[in-house]
Amino acid sequence: MPTFRARRTATSLGTAALAAMLLLTACSSGSSGGSADAADGKVTLTVDLFGTFGFKETGLYDEYSKTHPNVTIKQSDTQDEGQYWQALQTKLAGGGGLADIQGLEVGRVASVMQKQADKFVDLKTVGAGAVNDGLVPWKAAAVKSADGKVLAAGTDIGPEAICYRTDLFKAAGLPTDRTELAAKWSSWEGYLALGKEYVAKAQPGNVWTDSAAGMFTAEVGQQKVRYADESGKPVYDSNPAVKSAWADSAKLVADGLSAKLPQWTPEWNKAFTTGKFATLSCPAWMIGYIKGQAGDAFAGKWDIAAGPGKTGNWGGSYLAIPKTSKHQKEAAELISWLTAKEQQVKLFTKQGSFPSSTAAQGEIKALQDPYFNNAPIGQIFSESAGAMPAQVLGTEDGVIGKAFTDALGEVERTGTAPDAAWQHAMDNIKKASGN
Structure with missing residues (x-):
């Protein structure tokens, strides 16, 4: 989530003749799809994602290819969503280099819907207008325009919990029972208090x-209103919930409870095996990431408990088709299949991506995860999702969230005073968004 303003229009072409030529080219790659441009009927679909969606890791592409032998799927991915978003903005502005399918993070969809809707295919025009039927209502509503266009297919949502290392808790003399821990950290105040107890007993x-x-x-993911209110007015600088989250996070640093590791960096990845931290704010999709970074050697050393407030949403994604795609119908068929109930169940079972499909949610409530000491992940994340507020999504949520987390990084790693870092966040938000 970069701290810069997304460009709203494509680069000027300079001449009417060139503009007309490009218009004809764009029309030729419209909703008719691209199977006709492959003489042998074979199609290669490109998919560009961020993080770990799990499609490749859980074998869904291979499964799809068995029933669609004419389709080859090539995925590229960027681990850091901020870097991915910046690259996507460059491609959308220039009109080139886009994949047939692009991932979108939930904090970006309001910006896409209001500023870049003309860059993406209305799924109703390629036979996938019902792709979001059966999803939790807010997930579907976020990508449906006022005039009825459906611009993306919903994948997962991010109900929250706390993941923790049972072996490190035992070594520090703390309880490891997930029910007892959930009671101790039922609030963020309790989470910080138990953290102080832990660091007093843990190894240096x-x-x-x-x-x-x-x-x-x-x-902040537990709040209905975070950075903008229902009217779209920015409230990031005055919202008491945001200020409370900032104060709690600053206290975390002041009390010596933070490993000061920027997320998604090599240093952060390495820490999953070095024991540098004992707990992690843990949306459902994080459990697949932990498995990938910690590996089989740490199976049984991690567990999961309900987090403070027993709710919240962090992340969740969509799949969209740029209008530049030459294979729009084939891409629509693929994203319809990838986001169907059956595949959402498989993704949660194997990867931890919590379903946005209500039918899929009904099928995974009893699921346990052996890697996490047979934690009842279906129950824990279902209860979190059930209490989750329908969040108000602002057009600059990604920019604002990144500015706050960058500023907290200053507090951690350069010793900047929290008040000064807050002002840096305000300044950076205004520069990036104009709000």
Whole structure:
């Protein structure tokens, strides 16, 4: 989530003749799809994503290819969503280099819907208008325009919990029972208090959690209104909930509970195996990331408990088709299949991506995860999702969230006073968004 303003229009072409030529080219790659441009009927679909969606890792592409032998799927991905978003903005502005399918993070969809809707295919025109039927209502509503266009297909949502290392808790003399822990950290105040108890007993160099940014993002993710109100008015600088999350995160640093690790960096990834932190604010999709970074050697050493407030949403994604795609119908068929109930169940079972499909949610409530000490992940994340507010999504949510977490990084790693870092966040938000 970069701290810069997304460009709203494509680069000027300079001449009417060139503009007309490009218009004809764009029309030729419209909703008719691209199977006709492959003489042998074979189609290669490109998919560009961020993080770990799990489609490749859980074998869904291979499964799809068995029933669609004419389709080859090539995925590219960028681990850091901020870097991915910046690259996507460059491609959308220039009109080239886009994949047939692009991932969109939930914090970006309001910006896409209001500023870049003309860059993406209305799924109703390619036979996928019902792709979001059966999703939790707010997930579907976020990508449906006022005039009825459906511009993306919903994948997962991010109900929250806390993941923790049972072996490190035992070594520090703390309880490991997930029910007892959920009661102790039923509030963020309780979470911080238990963290102070932990660091007083833990081995030197081992602290409570990875970063202030992680805690801040989880805490603001519990709010219906975060950075903009229902009218679209920015409230990031006055919302008491945001200020409370900031104060709690600053206290985390002041009390020596943060490992001061920027998320998604090599140092952060390495810490999953070094024992540098004992807890992690943990949306459902994080459990697949933990497995990938910690590996089989740490199976049984991680567990999951309900987090403070027992709710919240962090992340969740969509799949959209740029209008530049030459294979729009084939891409629509693929995203319809990838986001169907059956595949959402498989993704949660194997990867931890919590379904946005209500039918899929009904099928996974009893699921346990052996890697996490047979934690009842279906129950924990279903209860979190059930209490989750329908969040108001602002056009600059990604920019604002990144500015706050960057500023907390200053507090952690350069010793900047929290008040000064807050002002830096305000300044950066205004520069990036104009709000």
